[in-house]
Amino acid sequence: xxxxxxxxxxxxxxxxxxxxxxxxxxxxxxxxxxxxxxxxxxxxxxxxxxxxxxxxxxxxxxxxxxxxxxxxxxxxxxxxxxxxxxxxxxxxxxxxxxxxxxxxxxxxxxxxxxxxxxxxxxxxxxxxxxxxxxxxxxxxxxxxxxxxxxxxxxxxxxxxx
Amino acid sequence: xxxxxxxxxxxxxxxxxxxxxxxxxxxxxxxxxxxxxxxxxxxxxxxxxxxxxxxxxxxxxxxxxxxxxxxxxxxxxxxxxxxxxxxxxxxxxxxxxxxxxxxxxxxxxxxxxxxxxxxxxxxxxxxxxxxxxxxxxxxxxxxxxxxxxxxxxxxxxxxxxxxxxxxxxxxxxxxxxxxxxxxxxxxxxxxxxxxxxxxxxxxxxxxxxxxxxxxxxxxxxxxxxxxxxxxxxxxxxxxxxxxxxxxxxxxxxxxxxxxxxxxxxxxxxxxxxxxxxxxxxxxxxxxxxxxxxxxxxxxxxxxxxxxxxxxxxxxxxxxxxxxxxxxxxxxxxxxxxxxxxxxxxxxxxxxxxxxxxxxxxxxxxxxxxxxxxxxxxxxxxxxxxxxxxxxxxxxxxxxxxxxxxxxxxxxxxxxxxxxxxxxxxxxxxxxxxxxxxxxxxxxxxxxxxxxxxxxxxxxxxxxxxxxxxxxxxxxxxxxxxxxxxxxxxxxxxxxxxxxxxxxxxxxxxxxxxxxxxxxxxxxxxxxxxxxxxxxxxxxxxxxxxxxxxxxxxxxxxxxxxxxxxxxxxxxxxxxxxxxxx
Numbered sequence: 001x002x003x004x005x006x007x008x009x010x011x012x013x014x015x016x017x018x019x020x021x022x023x024x025x026x027x028x029x030x031x032x033x034x035x036x037x038x039x040x041x042x043x044x045x046x047x048x049x050x051x052x053x054x055x056x057x058x059x060x061x062x063x064x065x066x067x068x069x070x071x072x073x074x075x076x077x078x079x080x081x082x083x084x085x086x087x088x089x090x091x092x093x094x095x096x097x098x099x100x101x102x103x104x105x106x107x108x109x110x111x112x113x114x115x116x117x118x119x120x121x122x123x124x125x126x127x128x129x130x131x132x133x134x135x136x137x138x139x140x141x142x143x144x145x146x147x148x149x150x151x152x153x154x155x156x157x158x159x160x161x
Numbered sequence: 162x163x164x165x166x167x168x169x170x171x172x173x174x175x176x177x178x179x180x181x182x183x184x185x186x187x188x189x190x191x192x193x194x195x196x197x198x199x200x201x202x203x204x205x206x207x208x209x210x211x212x213x214x215x216x217x218x219x220x221x222x223x224x225x226x227x228x229x230x231x232x233x234x235x236x237x238x239x240x241x242x243x244x245x246x247x248x249x250x251x252x253x254x255x256x257x258x259x260x261x262x263x264x265x266x267x268x269x270x271x272x273x274x275x276x277x278x279x280x281x282x283x284x285x286x287x288x289x290x291x292x293x294x295x296x297x298x299x300x301x302x303x304x305x306x307x308x309x310x311x312x313x314x315x316x317x318x319x320x321x322x323x324x325x326x327x328x329x330x331x332x333x334x335x336x337x338x339x340x341x342x343x344x345x346x347x348x349x350x351x352x353x354x355x356x357x358x359x360x361x362x363x364x365x366x367x368x369x370x371x372x373x374x375x376x377x378x379x380x381x382x383x384x385x386x387x388x389x390x391x392x393x394x395x396x397x398x399x400x401x402x403x404x405x406x407x408x409x410x411x412x413x414x415x416x417x418x419x420x421x422x423x424x425x426x427x428x429x430x431x432x433x434x435x436x437x438x439x440x441x442x443x444x445x446x447x448x449x450x451x452x453x454x455x456x457x458x459x460x461x462x463x464x465x466x467x468x469x470x471x472x473x474x475x476x477x478x479x480x481x482x483x484x485x486x487x488x489x490x491x492x493x494x495x496x497x498x499x500x501x502x503x504x505x506x507x508x509x510x511x512x513x514x515x516x517x518x519x520x521x522x523x524x525x526x527x528x529x530x531x532x533x534x535x536x537x538x539x540x541x542x543x544x545x546x547x548x549x550x551x552x553x554x555x556x557x558x559x560x561x562x563x564x565x566x567x568x569x570x571x572x573x574x575x576x577x578x579x580x581x582x583x584x585x586x587x588x589x590x591x592x593x594x595x596x597x598x599x600x601x602x603x604x605x606x607x608x609x610x611x612x613x614x615x616x617x618x619x620x621x622x623x624x625x626x627x628x629x630x631x632x633x634x635x636x637x638x639x640x641x642x643x644x645x646x647x648x649x650x651x652x653x654x655x656x657x658x659x660x661x662x663x664x665x666x667x668x669x670x671x672x673x674x675x676x677x678x679x680x681x682x683x684x685x686x687x688x689x690x691x692x693x694x695x696x697x698x699x700x701x702x703x704x705x706x707x708x709x710x711x712x713x714x715x716x717x718x719x720x721x722x723x724x725x726x727x728x729x730x731x732x733x734x735x736x737x738x739x740x741x742x
Contacts, residue, residue: 010363011362011363014312015300015301015304015312018301018304019304022304022305026305056490059490060487060490060491063486063487064487066486066487067308067334067485067487068363069308069309069329069361069363069364070363071363072362072363
């Protein structure tokens, strides 16, 4: 099972997320993450979907997506060099004694502490999926209270489209 | 000619009148837009959320609406209308239960790529999402079974949406489009300007094929020793039946037509092998398994055609011509994919197509096989055989009727024993297999073809799923000939229980069915019954002569099975040939 990152350019219409996610669901395609936001053009949104499957599945996903009237373009980002990033907010237990150690980890990862409470702090980390996985692993021993990940958004590098 | 000119003139006058820029309500916009889309018959059922729409119909002489007795009847009728005419079928229902009663019919049309525009009312916009009385999220519910759908939020958008809906429904791979209109939108007024242009950025079906792929097909035909055509509903829907005949005539390649492809190719032609698949002919199935070139034209390799996919057409190079790129390679790996409209593709192919010269032995072999293994059954003089009834219908209508069917054994017998020569003469629910479809779809087919004989063949089970529509045949004198092949059981289920579940017959007995003759008469429709050949011929001929609708019940042998049969999970050459082996 290969991971694929695809971008889907869609009309910014009510129900369009339901159309796309419903299609994945009923055709048995897997969604690992999905992000939606505005794109470079007014009236169009960009979805970035991470899915897994063989090449045949990816071909079917693409063709079925194109059948949706609100889908303008489907781009297989992972077939070309791309930049893929996600953001995670991690609320981790942090008694005053443990803070310096945690801050050390945060610094090494070029992450940031964006909130400090009496017993916890929130770490914000941006990076590719592997980096965030690693960060989560490292913070686990301190006790993660809450975790929120955005899912991957991505663009192809340079002139690749 | 004079009358034709007069009709043309009055049509143009009507168009001019309808196109007038005026401030009118959303409901009037809907009716005018439908008329401008050349809709001549709409099936529907009123209710609270569509009151303004039905109010606009009141006293409107231009708008022809047929009131069915169930929304399910309306949508199947619209479907039958579309299949038998090639035009877009239209039906209207109210919000909530009205809309949800359409769901099976929408799914039926979606599976068989039938162009339809389905109008539903919805509750007032401000109430949407509040679980209001008769509220249902019908755009959400139907998302997986529509080609596209609209929830109209502003009356200003209505003319554009309707025009887009017709365009989407009847181009590319056809299908149902739903327009959900909240009650306040159908009441709101705005300046009406008809929309005649469409521009939908995300919708551009590929009509013309890639020339290189066409060249590959031509080359493959030259080299093939055992070429075979598998033609499906796409031929009928694209209007490419003449091009198909030309292609076969030029190449002399044997052809099999799927259930939905019946009528796409004249059945009397020597090269026609019949229908393939689960209840297909011996020769069609065997030929697929030994072909070295299989040219799929507008069929989607449905599991009822392919049987076990792993062993399907094991020796063949696969060519697949389809308007929907997603169908190519979906089920069967394809060597030569050709995306395009079947008619357009075949026109291009026919410019270069030549006789498949290496296939003489193959042709002779298949011809001999067809002669040796036709569909067959053991006739009886004591009881009526359903196959014989279909043959009687075929013979007495000279093969020229429009036949609609329900789903089950009678459907397969109709497909096997009625020989079609013209497209759009065969209306059957292939993909979804919807019981209750046969009779109401015939009403639509008859509305679209007032001058043709329309025969609706049903089982005693399916007939009871939509029998209430006899009312609209009676009051509108729609002369559908309704056949009920009555074997007193759910025959296809019985057959599977006999053959696959070791005679454990579970809930198939239809004891308690009404007296169908009395049922017909209760609606004011003529009813007939026959249980032997002599009576059968006599009453059937009388029913055909009768100028109005008629119900004819044929009481047939209870335990008859459909053969050949390919059990689910087997390859299609593993056929159970049955008692007439």
